[in-house]
Every structure is written in structure tokens, then in C-alpha cells.
Amino acid sequence: SAEAAAMASGMAPGAGAGGAEGATMKVVAAVDASEESLHALSWALDNVVRPHPGASVVVVHVQHHADHFAYPVAGHGIASGLQYVPPTAVDSVRKTHEENSRRVVSAALDVCRQKQASATAAVVEGDAKEAICRAVEDMHADLLVLGSRGLGMIKRALLGSVSDYLVHHASCPVLIVKPPNKAHHK
């Protein structure tokens, strides 16, 4: 199934069966490097998760995908070609992505800690919307939390299409959190 490397760097006392809503609410929050997704996580914790004691949170980050062997290269006279990239370069790119992921996850877990929410993290790869969808299913989530601009790092996707996809395909309710300037947030 999903290439989900679960980096458990938080406590997860109640990270068990997530089925019944009343029991232990299992929340999946998709995060990326944007302020917005951290705000979404924070808002969701304050407003939707807090009333449910014992709820557990999994922050899911879709890691930038390091293309295998070739990068499109501009210039060189003839309009772009593919340039073969030596494995060492791929490695170093991958390491950068992993470093980014660590940072994102760490920031998200900090937010959870501040709000006293028990949380773990998972870093997945692949197409963002599908990866998150799979994670939600695999973890039997009761709720998926997204920032409203979808995942900013997906440059290919149209604005909002990741959240659209997830709204319709996720196997659980979806909460789309608006950024403070758009909302009447208090």
C-alpha cells in the first residue's frame, strides 16, 4: 500500500481503533510547509477536536517527490530536454526533501503539543491527494483536516483541486479551514 514511513515522534497513547466517533476520535491533518496548514491544524484542534477528550491526531505530510533520473532542463538552445542526473545528485535532492519533511512535521507536532493533543506523524510519498486519501483509509480516520488552499506544494494541481478531490473521495468527513484573513475567526 502506501509508502508511508511513519515517523513516530510524538506520544500516541490512544492511537488505536478509530472507528466509533464518540469513542476515540481519530484525526488526520494534512500539513505542508505553509503557515496556512499549520493554522488549519491549530484551528481544528481548538474548535473541533478539543471537545473530544482522548482524540488522537496524525499529521500527514506528503513529501516532495524526488524524480528519479531526469530533470527537465531549460535553455541549452533547443527548448528543454531531459538531462540525466547522476544518482548522487538525486540523493542529495532527496535528502533535502527529507529535511524539509522533518521540519514540517516537527512544526506540526509542536502545535499539537501546545494544544495538548496526542499526536503522531506520518510522511508519505506519491501523488498528494491519493496519498492522503489512502492514509485516511488506512488509519480509519474520523476526520480529515485541510487548509483551504489544498497543499501548496503541488504545483501541478489547480488551486483547490486537492481539497476538492479529498472532499469527494476521502472515506471520512473533511474539514476545510479558512485562513484568518478570509474568515471571521476570533
Add this chain to the structure above:
Amino acid sequence: MMAETKAVAAAVEASPVEVEEGRSKTVAAAVEASPAPVEKGRSKTAAAEVEAGPAEVEEGRSKTVVLVAVDDSDASYRALEWAVRHVAATAGMAGAGAVELVVLHAKPPTSLAVNMGGPGVSGDVVRLVEADLRKKAEGVVDKARRLCVANSVQGVVEVVDGEPRHVLCNAVDKHHADLLVVGSHGYGAIKRALLGSVSDYCAHHAHCSVMIVKQPKSKN
């Protein structure tokens, strides 16, 4: 051509609901495009049932407004259940601020319903459809009230005429809602494209966070 519409707010435990006729002068053609977010005379009194605090913010614990959209579908009933349970849980939290629940039924304009039947519709049909819509609205309101009462949640139930997507987004602004809860029909992509998706529209345009409550996977 302005349609005269009226919206009625009903206090949850109080008197019987009368859903007044939207005296929408809709002739088959013109769909009232601009939704009239109608004021409800009685909502103020109804709101007395709910913690009547100023809508404005106080530091820290201010009133949270949850707005849930209902129609006569199962999907929206599930959304209502979620909203009611959420409000009940929130209200029960120690140190929680006031939570207000607003249940909103957007009654689609008669002309819209009639148009979908095809051209050349007689006045009788319009009346029948109108009556049917009204009856549906009453049913929806009733069901909502009962659910609130069953969960000891106080809330305001409103019926507003107009196209749901606009009615909902306008209501969010009007009530300064913090959260809008909608159901999702689970339509396939094609149906969504043809019929439009209210939940999609609201997810993008509402000025607050939006909670989309899905059907359990088994249905689809």
C-alpha cells in the same frame, strides 16, 4: 423582478412552525438569481432561546456560531447529527464559551424546481410544486427541531428562500458563523458537474471553515 420572500425562524422548543409561503412570483422562466438573504422578523425572539450575547468578539471565550445546512436528504441529516453532537460536546466542555447552533434550510426557488421538469408548465403545476416544497421545508424543520431537543441542544432553525449555495454563504456572513456544516451527496463527478455541488461551492466561497460530512463508505 424581486421575489418577495419570507424566512421564518422557529425557536427550537417553542411553538409550531409555520413556514410561510415564499410569495415568490416566479413565472417559469426567471429564476431569482440574486438570493435575497431575507431577514427574519422573529429570529430575534427566537434567539432569546439561545445564549443571547453580542455577536462581537470578546477576548478569549467568545461565542462560537455553528451553522448547519439541511434539506430533506439523508446526507444533510447526517450533517445535522454531526453538528448537533459537536455543539453538545462543545457546550459540555469546561470553560467553553457560548456555542450557538443555527440550522438553516434553504428552500430552493419554486421556479428552479419547476424548470427542471421541462418547458411549458402550467400554473397548477407551479402551485403544486410550491406546496410540495413548503411541505418538505416543514418536514425538514420539524426533524431538525426534534434532533436538537433529543440532544438537549438549543438552536435556531431558519428557512430561507433562494438558491442554497448563496443562501448558505450569505448566512455565514450574516451570523458571523465560525463553522459551516454541510452534507455531501456523494454524487459522481458527472452529476456534480451537471447539478453543481453546493458543498463544493461552500467549501470555496464561505467565509469560514467548512465541515463536509460524508456518508459512510458503504453507501456510495
